[in-house]
Amino acid sequence: MHVLILGGGVVGVTTAYYLAKAGHRVTLVERQPGVGLETSFANAGQVSPGYSAPWAAPGIPLKALKWMMMRHRPLVLWPRFEPQLYGWLARMLANCTEEAYARNKGRMVRLAEYSRDSLRDLRRDTGIAYDHREKGTLQLFRTRKQLDHVDDDTRVLDKFGVPYAVLDPAGCIAAEPALARVPNVFVGGLRLPGDETGDAHLFTQRLAALCSEAGVVFQHGASIARLRQGGGTVTGVELVSGEVLVADAYVAAMGSYTPALLRPLGIDLPVYPVKGYSLTLPVIDPGAAPVSTVMDETYKVAITRLGDRIRVGGTAELAGFSQVLRQPRRETLARSIGDLFPAGGDPAGAKFWTGLRPMTPDGTPFVGATRLSNLYTNTGHGTLGWTMACGSGRLLSDLISGRKPDIPSADLACDRGLY
Structure with missing residues (x-):
């Protein structure tokens, strides 16, 4: 399957890594000249499951x-x-x-601890170093x-x-x-x-290099104008340049900019x-x-x-x-x-x-499917994008691949109740 990832922060790049590892053909589109240059660039550096609340x-x-x-x-x-x-x-x-705090805290800790364990596995498998x-x-x-x-x-x-x-x-x-x-x-x-702890920007850059070695294609300096849809699916991504990119599945991982991209499709993310x-x-x-x-x-x-x-x-x-x-x-x-x-x-x-x-209002990111059959989200991680990146990417790769994720994930999708 060809998967197009929209966004090259730590969340988008980890998603690319796990999808490529699962055998998919992956293209990542990023408006900046490189990866990890916006929210992932100089964050606090914590991988903190214990502080996930x-x-x-x-x-x-x-x-x-x-x-x-x-x-x-x-x-x-x-x-x-x-x-x-x-x-x-x-x-x-x-x-x-x-009641809401207990529910939301449970979701966040579950994903954060899974992500920390996934990061440790990734580090063991690749030898990646990032301070x-x-x-x-x-x-x-x-x-x-x-x-x-x-x-x-x-x-x-x-x-x-x-x-x-x-x-x-x-x-x-x-x-x-x-x-x-x-x-x-x-x-x-x-x-x-x-x-x-660790440098999220350095991690993202070095993981992107490993992704390239695995065949992931990075298209930098590519600003997205809109998503095309038809028949209950996304049919393509139209760039500001006029180029249209087509894939089998699409992952919206553009952080704070994701809602504006999806709103014209009738998907209103409170991010x-x-x-x-x-x-x-x-x-x-x-x-x-x-x-x-x-x-x-x-x-x-x-x-x-x-x-x-x-x-x-x-x-x-x-x-x-x-x-x-x-x-x-x-x-x-x-x-x-x-x-x-x-x-x-x-x-x-x-x-x-x-x-x-x-x-997000409840602190939990939106990781999972949308009402369009081939569109997925991986966004809304707030201050915990670095903490939750590997777990979110690994979980989403399993969902796209048709495998049962290692942790419950239905309550992470964008159709969950927020009240």
Whole structure:
């Protein structure tokens, strides 16, 4: 079967890898001059099944209001007349119940853990290297109130069998020795030893090279104008250049841009771009830098070691498709790493970046078939695209190949209920 993949981020490329491995002829279309150059380019670097949870949760509406009042706020909402934004927010609020949270968390952890295991298999099979480490994640609490509420997190982890350890300050320092230099900044932490780290952009590039060796054709610099349909199927992909590409099956993996592509076909995906930012600093003192990933709970910022660099990622900005780099967001990231690892990286050499995370109201991506018989989606992974990429690609390859996936998948498709 010839499968055409639309989108060359980490999700699209992993999908191409698994489809090629299953024996399909694969073509990947990407508007950028290479793969992994948009949302996958400079994300936080975490592969975090243990941290996979929907943003829609009980108590979040009140917390969101408090966050937006902070100077270094983790959430920013730009007032704008945009019906899609407010429809998305309404659906997200509808998911802020105990019942919905438990359901959505279960879906996300199931896919994320399967994805981590799939990534480990891929790494074993290919020997791919991407500045990865398998040293876990440390969620760091600055206040006693945060530490006192750790049971809210661990109850969910217990339910899904995710290993963890609640740590006192000494335990945090044992996991991340550089924190010994700032002992008065934190009061404890929650460690998730099963999490990993790695450079998603480097992974995507190197996996694309392996895909090319396996026969996958990459068509870069190819912007899609629209999808053609007829008889309940997609009949072709029309490029801006006028060229029409035809295949047996099609996978829409264009992140935040997927809904606009599918809406004319009568498929309305509630995926909204949530803007995130990152700083990448060169390491100047390895002993003062993080070992793995530290999640600063106060500012919702992840600080990750990637080889000889430190990646600082975070904030959620609801600003449509704007990719303007805003200085206040940089100051929040700089504040977090300055408090926790002040001597680890070189701020003067930092690179500031922003990307659009494709978020669904319930936190779960859309992976599976659509009402058109040969069209599939693999999008809406939000902040967890790197975490869920391999599992999503492997699962979708099984569905397209007519094989039963290793995990339940019906509730991941775009026809699931979101309320």
